[in-house]
Amino acid sequence: MSRTGEDVLAGVGPRLRALRRARGATLKDLATETGLTPSTLSRLENGKLRPTLEQLLPLARAHGVPLDDLVAAPPTGDPRIHLRPVRRSGLVLVPLTRRAGGVQAYKVIHPPAGRAPTMDPQTHEGYEWFYVLNGQVRLVLGEQEFRLGPGEAAEFDTRVPHWIGSAGSEPAELLTLFGPQGERAHLPASGA
The missing domain is CATH 1.10.260.40 (lambda repressor-like DNA-binding domains)
Structure with a gap:
């Protein structure tokens, strides 16, 4: 051997x-x-x-x-990501990236509004972008509050006190990108 x-x-x-x-x-x-x-x-x-x-x-x-x-088998070059959901603070987080550092992607499932953790705005280093896949989302960002539905997206500096949760009686599903301070989601200019 x-x-x-x-x-x-x-x-x-x-x-x-x-x-x-x-x-x-x-x-x-x-x-x-x-x-x-x-x-x-x-x-x-x-x-x-x-x-x-x-x-x-x-x-x-x-x-x-x-x-x-x-x-501890070495990676085989298989590009598929083997999803392993994690439950944290009432949320279900499904990591969609597997490399450390840089921008991280997650599918996040927030429980229905009545079963969500109490609103406790958080701050931390980084930048976050999310896209609502299903359900209604409540975003509290500083002194402002926003409601987002399927197909809507939000982007913000996570040093601003923020809280995200379901705004309805159904779970809210989000595609979330989180990156170190200064990294942002960018879309190419039209025609690029």
Whole structure:
């Protein structure tokens, strides 16, 4: 096996331990879920046992991660983005970009107005642009308030106190671009 292959397998144990601990599971709990013995799981986590596909498949299922994540497989050049929604402060955020830094794109789903978090305007470095895909959106920007519907967009400096939420009884879905200070969404001039 190549040195790279050995390095990949050597990193599996610490990733398995971190995933198990993040879930708050014991070796015994994981053994029940996977059909592997606690001793085998311990030896895998400590790097004393080289993992096999037959061991990794039930572990990936139990932890709810792709097999590629367990072995830290290198990128294959696949341009597709594998969406992994995140719930934060009552919102569902679906990252649409996977590189760090620069402009980040998200699909953001705001809960209906009656179930939204309380309005608490925030400020932070950066610049934000959003486009309303579905629903009605309420944007509070400084002392001003705006209502936007499907097909409308807004762009603002995030150092201005702001709050975004659903303005209706249905969830509001937005396509959001967020970038470091000074970056803005630009459209080419007509004819360009």
